[in-house]
Amino acid sequence: MKKWLLIVCAGLLALLSACSSGSADNTNAEGKVELDFWTFWGSETRRPMIEKLIEDFNNSQDEIVVKHTYVPWGDIWTKNLAAIAAGDPPDVIVNDIRTVKIRASNNQVEDISKWVDDDLKNSFYPHLWDAVTYKDKAYALPFTTDTRMLFYNKDAFREAGLDPEKPPRTWKELKEYSDKLTVKNEDGGYKQVGYYPNWGNFTTHDWMINADDGKGLMEGGEPTINTPAKKEAIQWMYDWKQELGSEAVQNMKAEFGNEQQDPFISGKVAMWAEIGTFYKQLEEFGGDLDYGVATMPAYNEDTKPWSTGGGFVMEIPKGAKNPEASMKFIKYLTDVEAQTYWGENNFDNIANKEATKQITENLDGKGAEIFQKSMESLEYTYLSITPPEYPEYENLVNPLIDDALNGKISVEEALDQAQKDVENSKQ
Amino acid sequence: MSGIKEHNVAISTTQRKSVHKSKSSDWTVRKPKMSKLSLKENIWGYIFIAPWIIGFLGLTLGPLLFSLVTSFTDYNVTSQMNFTGFDNYKRMFTVDPLFWTSLYNTVYFVVFSVPLTTAGAVIVAMLLNQKMKGIKVFRTIYYLPAVLSGVAVYFLWMQLLSPSTGLVNTVLAWFGIDGPAWLFEPEWTKPALVMMKMWSVGGGMLLYLAVMQGVPKAMYEAAELDGAGSIRKFFHITLPMITPIIFFDMVTSTIGAFQIFQEAYVMTDSGEGGPSNSLLFYNLHMWNNAFEIFNMGYASAMAWVLFIIVMILTFLHFKFSKKWVYYESGDHK
Known part of the structure; x- marks a missing residue:
């Protein structure tokens, strides 16, 4: 009996120690280098795409084998940091472009400068390249980016007596159009709202940047939140909300759904800000909805149609075992061929300039129209980069803007307070 | 062999x-x-x-x-x-405005949810302690919400609380009341959560039901002989006899209420804490610090401050319990 117990105890211990000892060696039985590649692309559309790219890469040479690990969106970056801390990170990971500098400053990502030359650097859009560098060193290669555009319902335009080929170009026109497109029910609720600036994918921060001629909430790493133009943007949103009625706005928002219930697809809202991939949803669930796409309206005739964007990068977590092999794979993913494939099938804006050119030549029909528009929009797209000194500025700013939009405090007070709170939070 | x-x-x-x-x-x-x-x-x-x-x-x-x-x-x-x-610790008390917001939100939730759910559980237990045909069916029905838990319940309540089509506001409309937008209106988000908590008093109810059945029948009989009505019997016999369980329930549910996190994380847009940060609870703020911006040191400090707050409150609970908790054995232990 005791022997039996001893065996169990010893067995348990062995099991525990086996769990904790990570794989020290990354080469497999055939002598190839194995790379673990983490993405959050698990959907029916994206998973087969990334796996096809991986397969192509694996077949293209016989030194490196890449394995795909799908980690859900909500977990991936937390798990990545935990893995870095434990000394056993993935070899390549897709990560948020806006926070590369934070990871670089915290020593959580490998410096890849030694494998970067001017040709490689110049193959990407310059504002994306800025985002992946920290203190003149490169820490990631940009993979995708995006830009918000205005999708508008052409049928609704015709019904309201507007020209469906002339989308609004300024704030003034946007409001005029929206007024014409807004239709009430008999019971006082809204059958259709033309536009409301705090819905969709272009909201408070975005309109503030749009109003301030493309200047963000953080410029040169310091907060620039309470500028007159940004205050005007929030005031404009507040007035718009008052006019529609704050209760009506809340009620409508609570009803917004996905797929066929999407407010733009179901005809509840006639103009809607979204990124290019919205095209995929419109294809699938839009039926015969007749719609157009335009760059975001500008503040006035003299300013540019500023939009905002984000994006993703490919990077090597700190402590990865085979950075050189990892870099080869990243280069492949951000090179013309893979980028063209990704952009054509996904309507993501891609980071590689040459590939973007190819896609516009390859696409036709509605897809080409949207991709073309997104290229125009990209010229005036602001990428909000979170400065390492203020990692939580959004958490401090957003509730104050909420308060201002709810009429609890004045816009002036809200943004002055936000500026002060963010300045104080410097780390 | x-x-x-x-x-x-x-x-x-x-x-x-x-x-x-x-x-x-x-x-x-x-x-x-x-x-x-x-x-x-x-x-x-x-x-x-x-x-x-x-x-x-x-x-x-x-x-x-x-x-x-x-x-x-x-x-x-x-x-x-x-x-x-x-x-x-210094930053928490002097610089971070969200610390105070989150503490206020949490204390607000504790102050309203603990007494209300305790009272609710006692009342329901009292009702279900009657001798009546089919009472077991009712007990089961009232206990059912306690079996369901977690994210499914939150999604259910998000639908119930939907401003124009939700069941809550539909029922209110029957009585001519124009219900609030609940989870979309900063003043009503916390009451909405308290209401949601009230729905699952079944767990506490079970405890009270058990202890109510343990109250000696002889006491009620003696009181009846002296002419006591049912209200008197409740306040002078039932309530004192179940105070140890009320005390236990208060202590554990206070601790539980301070830990509120999932509700706010699931029921607000991308777990940010709702409109105007009205649902930014202490633990949510701590979680954001720990796992959103990886400020683990600060988050740990917050955890220890919460621990001290809860410890002091529990200590006070015990201190004041001598004034109102009655133990049959009489030794106040």
């Missing part, structure tokens, strides 16, 4: 041991030194509880101490862990 044999041997050993033990206990006063056999037994004892000990040291005490140390550093999980003294 061999198994049986071993088994027999094992039994005989234990028999021998127990004999030995009773003998040795007579000797302990004069001979405190442990015999070889009981030493062996002790070792085996420790081996048997080893899984728990390893779990406690490795998964509870270790991390606990680690977080205490971390709270005095700028630990960010990967690259740095520099000693910063009381900086995290």
